[in-house]
Amino acid sequence: MKISLGRWLLPVYSVLALVFLMVPIVYTFIFSFNDSQKSNITWRGFTFDKWLNVCNVQNGAVCQAFSNSLIIGAVATVAATTLGTMIAIAIVRYRFRFRSATSLLLFLPMATPEVVLGAGLAAQFLSVGVPKDMLTIILAHTMFCISFVVVTVKARVASLDPALEEAGRDLYGSPGQVFLRITFPLLLPGILAAALLSFALSFDDFIITNFNSGAVTTFPKYIYISAARGIPAEANVVASAVFILALVIVVSAQVSASARAKRLAKD
């Protein structure tokens, strides 16, 4: 009796948990094929129209919002990753005044509620007189992404043996060459992870964006606004496409990593 309970409990529990996690995603995916009219709540039949004409609805508002999010995400990621990596190296490798204070302050944006950050930033932009547009969104996103980049890259820098850089210098590498050929390649996995994290955070940030975007619409903001009068199926299309793209990237990375591991093991 006991044994059969243990044998069934775990699989049932796991399946339930997975179903619970997957339902919204599957729902979104299925309703991207709904032949909807004004709202996308009831099933009206299967169609590929929404996937094929994703940019034609509402003068391409969905695609406009999506491309805004991509641009903001890309610029904020590059800026935050560059600055964050530099800060991480400085904090781990060098001893300077206010070093621990810097570490602490970098932690604050992660700990502060987004509503407070967003409202505070909006107030500052207003008092300085900066008009709210793409630039203010990018600044806001860069700001909160830096903290996450520093935390991610710091761990990687800390695990990097300083002797490797010393060996590079010892083998006639100038400081620039040592950074380019040794430090940077070895930090790259951490930097890439940080960049992906930044992009994901920026791409689906709503609260801070909503405070600082003015008339500019990002993808999450577009969905929020249209939720009031029914989210168009085109939004489901974009969301599903992003999900599938992410899935393909993750799976192919896993496959190539396991292939490489197999090749190394064979040598």
Place this chain on the structure above:
Amino acid sequence: MSTGAFAAQGADLELVGIQKRFPGFTAIEHLDLKIPAGSFFALLGPSGCGKTTTLRLVAGLEAPTAGRILIGGTDVTDQKSFQRPVNTVFQSYALFPHMTVLENVAFGLRRRRIDEPVAKAHEALRLVELDHLAARKPQQLSGGQQQRVALARAIVNRPALLLLDEPLGALDLKLRRQMQLELKAIQEEVGLTFLHVTHDQEEAMTMADTVAVMNKGRIEQMGAPEELYELPKTAFVANFLGQSNLFTGPVVGSTRDAISVGVAGHNIVVPAARAHRHIGEVTIGIRPEKLSLHLSAPADDAARNTLGPGRVIDVSFSGVSTQYLIDVPHLGNLVVFAQNMGFGPVADEHAEVWVSWAIEHGFGLEDEPGDTPKFESDTTTRSIAAQRRASLVTELEEI
């Protein structure tokens, strides 16, 4: 020198009045050192004695607080690490994990824009017999192989001076012995100047032409291995390099050839030429393997010193030899190494024994008696801990 041609051969290294202070402690007190071109020089000492700091100063990874560093007569004190004609084999090997073995070895050549870096890297790998693994990544190699790659990566640049920072420390005993011989052979083959830092006295003595024993940021004694071993100048050298039985007492008589020291009622004779101090309180010593063990009182012999009777308190058999610990009243414990010429130990525990040795084997130290610290035989954890504590105490006194 930093780019272009190879060094034709090894160069002299000269350290003049080097001092290195870190916040809170002094790693090197005052160091003058000259290493002739083409020699294999070992810097030997316990951890924390300043030997690794010395190496890092020469490599340019640290800057000295005072003093000059000259390589081949050129002052390199103000040169950056990558400008100096020096290469290092790091203790952790520090192989670049993202590069193949071949690219690791070619790294220095490429930075200096030397022609045919790949061909030269292959040649260096052949020298360490690892050319067949050139395409592998360092983490796919064993410890000994990684060590040889690190060596190839350094010598391929033909530096005027090669620095070795305990490069054999991570290898097991058998591999270490093998690598010691290989290193020595490679040094003779390529004719570079090697500066080897180690805490392993056996390693230093096997490999080096000249050994400098370092303690607390100073060089205690420098010379050929045999010279250091047979005629140590200080108690530290006498006990760090092998073991010694040391006795302290006043000089009670002296002739032109020998001095006689009174130790607990015995007169011990030491050749005058082998004693650094000839009057007052002196410390004299004898190596444990020079002692002979007697089961009955030996006949008087003017050529030998005799102590006893004493009691054997410990016998430990180690295959080639047996180590006896003998308690001689008023003298303390004596260590005797005896070759196992027959089967089994000569004397059992609790046996009454006498020891004797040829007068010419004794030595007299330069130290003031009284401040002779009695160290454990060599690099046991306890002795290293004791030395660390001592260095911490001096450190605290400085502050």
